[in-house]
Amino acid sequence: MLHSRGGxxxxxxxxxxxxxxxxxxxxxxxxxxxxxxxxxxxxxxGRLELLxxxxxxxAVAGLEGYSHIWLQFVFHQAIRERWQPxxxxxxxxxxxxxxxFASRAPYRPNPIGLxxxxxxxxxxxxxRVSLSLSGVDLLDGTPVxxxxxYVAYADSLPxxxxxxxxxAPPRCLTVHFSERAQEQxxxxxxxxxxxxxITRLLExxxxxxxxxxxxxxxTYGIRLYDFDLRWRxxxxxxxxLELAPL
Amino acid sequence: MLHSRGGxxxxxxxxxxxxxxxxxxxxxxxxxxxxxxxxxxxxxxGRLELLxxxxxxxAVAGLEGYSHIWLQFVFHQAIRERWQPxxxxxxxxxxxxxxxFASRAPYRPNPIGLxxxxxxxxxxxxxRVSLSLSGVDLLDGTPVxxxxxYVAYADSLPxxxxxxxxxAPPRCLTVHFSERAQEQxxxxxxxxxxxxxITRLLExxxxxxxxxxxxxxxTYGIRLYDFDLRWRxxxxxxxxLELAPL
Numbered sequence: 432m433l434h435s436r437g438g439x440x441x442x443x444x445x446x447x448x449x450x451x452x453x454x455x456x457x458x459x460x461x462x463x464x465x466x467x468x469x470x471x472x473x474x475x476x477g478r479l480e481l482l483x484x485x486x487x488x489x490a491v492a493g494l495e496g497y498s499h500i501w502l503q504f505v506f507h508q509a510i511r512e513r514w515q516p517x518x519x520x521x522x523x524x525x526x527x528x529x530x531x532f533a534s535r536a537p538y539r540p541n542p543i544g545l546x547x548x549x550x551x552x553x554x555x556x557x558x559r560v561s562l563s564l565s566g567v568d569l570l571d572g573t574p575v576x577x578x579x580x581y582v583a584y585a586d587s588l589p590x591x592x593x594x595x596x597x598x599a600p601p602r603c604l605t606v607h608f609s610e611r612a613q614e615q616x617x618x619x620x621x622x623x624x625x626x627x628x629i630t631r632l633l634e635x636x637x638x639x640x641x642x643x644x645x646x647x648x649x650t651y652g653i654r655l656y657d658f659d660l661r662w663r664x665x666x667x668x669x670x671x672l673e674l675a676p677l
Numbered sequence: 678m679l680h681s682r683g684g685x686x687x688x689x690x691x692x693x694x695x696x697x698x699x700x701x702x703x704x705x706x707x708x709x710x711x712x713x714x715x716x717x718x719x720x721x722x723g724r725l726e727l728l729x730x731x732x733x734x735x736a737v738a739g740l741e742g743y744s745h746i747w748l749q750f751v752f753h754q755a756i757r758e759r760w761q762p763x764x765x766x767x768x769x770x771x772x773x774x775x776x777x778f779a780s781r782a783p784y785r786p787n788p789i790g791l792x793x794x795x796x797x798x799x800x801x802x803x804x805r806v807s808l809s810l811s812g813v814d815l816l817d818g819t820p821v822x823x824x825x826x827y828v829a830y831a832d833s834l835p836x837x838x839x840x841x842x843x844x845a846p847p848r849c850l851t852v853h854f855s856e857r858a859q860e861q862x863x864x865x866x867x868x869x870x871x872x873x874x875i876t877r878l879l880e881x882x883x884x885x886x887x888x889x890x891x892x893x894x895x896t897y898g899i900r901l902y903d904f905d906l907r908w909r910x911x912x913x914x915x916x917x918l919e920l921a922p923l
Contacts, residue, residue, distance in 0.1 A: 468831035493775035496840025529739035594742025
């Protein structure tokens with residue numbers, strides 16, 4: 432053991448202990464419904480709050496010059512004792528298996544994720560230092576291990592060959608709102624923003640890739656903000672039924 | 678504590694213990710001289726060897742369909758007990774300070790790095806599973822915490838605004854080889870490849886950004902493979918003096 436914390440321990444494999452530098456506040460209160468990569472829904476906004484002792488304005492000085500940042504984070508609701516060498520990505524219909532290192536699935540040997548998100552603002556308010564984010568694909572409460580600027584000359588590779596994920600998933604559903612849902616949305620503060628967010632999320636068809644015929648007409652729920660978004664799909668059309676209180 | 682390993686420990690901050698899934702073998706035996714981002718020197722090749730129990734061919738099945746991969750790794754020679762909120766990046770001349778989260782510097786609250794590298798081949802040989810890499814900016818012996826495919830539709834943002842790193846660093850030096858260095862290189866197996874690698878590394882001017890007049894004509898050493906590359910700069914020209922044995 433080189434150090435008591437933050438060090439690299441040799442012995443049964445090399446281990447390292449890391450501490451969260453921040454925590455994400457996002458509309459997504461459960462995994463179901465979260466876009467399957469960052470940036471797919473730019474309207475999905477969140478906030479990264481730096482935790483003590485990292486809540487120092489100097490620590491983010493200069494970050495406002497960057498439009499995007501990388502977050503290295505913990506998949507805190509995907510921690511398992513055992514790892515599996517293969518996963519079944521939604522992109523392959525949820526049936527075919529690929530290696531866990533050939534996927535971005537949350538269940539991995541080390542439960543850490545990587546997302547590039549939009550940086551809308553750096554907010555310093557006394558001892559509170561936070562970053563306003565867009566395009567998030569992160570669960571509320573996600574612990575963040577590191578923040579790095581997006582450096583396009585190194586990170587942007589538009590010509591990269593991308594196996595089974597060559598293009599963004601299609602927006603395959605049209606989205607309609609019931610009268611009840613429309614009224615509920617209108618009564619909220621940011622009605623129009625919320626309507627757009629829900630539309631962009633459901634267009635992507637968040638239903639499990641592998642599903643039987645009963646998926647037609649079945650009512651699904653997605654926990655967003657302080658409500659349960661109730662919706663169903665019939666014939667390529669998603670219908671928002673209501674925003675049920677949690 | 679949720680789990681004994683791989684778990685998230687609450688208490689004095691949220692902590693998580695991660696274990697290396699692989700280790701990098703690279704030509705770079707010290708930090709000095711390593712390109713300051715991945716991809717800057719495509720000729721810098723390396724090998725990522727999966728460590729037991731992760732050395733399973735199934736764990737990388739499908740990865741061969743991707744031209745590039747992300748490595749999340751430990752800056753194992755940049756681990757310090759204390760963190761500093763600011764750093765002095767070479768891009769700003771080594772003098773101006775920016776927040777540690779606005780830089781990709783190795784000294785960070787959590788000593789973890791992020792590099793996208795070329796995936797040249799997936800090699801399975803009995804119980805040895807390794808990935809042949811290009812464009813590496815990684816020290817020999819770097820522990821890797823995770824491997825993820827590069828997904829261009831999410832990761833490639835050519836229009837991103839990039840603060841103080843808007844473009845790749847210039848190749849500001851021309852590189853010449855002494856007769857002695859030419860002979861030494863010619864005697865090695867991959868002479869031409871080595872000559873190109875050295876040229877590409879020195880063109881970037883690896884000297885410390887902040888330096889006095891004594892940098893002119895001073896002899897520098899870079900530990901590469903099994904030798905110490907001896908070189909000096911005079912009037913915009915890098916001259917390779919010799920490959921001294923270590």
